[in-house]
Amino acid sequence: MQPTSSARPGLRSPSLRWLVLGSLLVAIAATGQAQTAEPRALIDQSIEESRLVRLAGNTRPEANAKNDLGRVEDEMHLDMFLQLKRLPEREAAAREFVESLTDKSSGNFHRRIPAAEYGRRFGAAPEDIATLTRWLRTHGFTVNGVTANNMTLDFSGNAGQVREALHTEIHYLAAGGKRLFGNMRDPQIPAALAPAVEGVVSLNNFPAHPGPRTREIAAGGGVARSGMRLGVFWAWTWPSGASWMQPVRAAAACGR
Secondary structure, three states: OOOOOOOOOOOOOHHHHHHHHHHHHHHHHHHHHHHHOOOOOOOOOOOOOOOEEEOOOOOOOOOOOOOEEEEOOOOOEEEEEEEEOOOHHHHHHHHHHHHHOOOOOOOOOOOOEEHHHHHHHHOOOHHHHHHHHHHHHHOOOEEEEEOOOOOEEEEEEEHHHHHHHHOOOEEEEEEOOEEEEEEOOOOEEEHHHHHHEEEEEOOOOOOOOOOOOEEEEEEOOOEOOOOOEOOOOEEEEEEOOOOOOEEEEOOOOEEO
């Protein structure tokens, strides 16, 4: 009587092993392509300066007639940030990734990736960044660069340029016993640009305060002139309905 083999058909078969291995490689390649696919541009119309939209939630509550001390000088220098938007699916993917960094059950727990890779995977489309950069420059602003997360344009100019391009005035304001400044109404930009823009940061010099919840989480790159890190170990959060961003610890979302 011949002994019965205990080997069962399956991965012991060379052909099946190669089939399974090939399937895994295809799945891995597809996952990589999904993560590295170039984002779709959100700006797809020609820019018309006469067709404007308001960037709601970009004005401090202290900017009112009671606190108004008058318009600042047109020559007043301002360092600003243009916070960008991305497609909803990339937004969801970015949130999921950042949250996974503090999830002990996740393979991403305390993972470090280069800020540039984070920007490539989750940032705004390069075409949108280029379009917004050109638009800012046509209004006389200096574009200092884009953070490595590809979600924030660093630019500078003066109050006169802000009034002309963003259609809001910067006034001195009396608040908290101090003489501060801020925009008196929400900025406006051409409607064609609105799909790619979340808001304008630093139109005021009020101290930043974290909001009750956040709408945007993005690992950044570079160092702001204020000295706050936009890069390694930091994430920028955009408080809902507020006109500032607050840096918070992000569990080493990106590394050197």
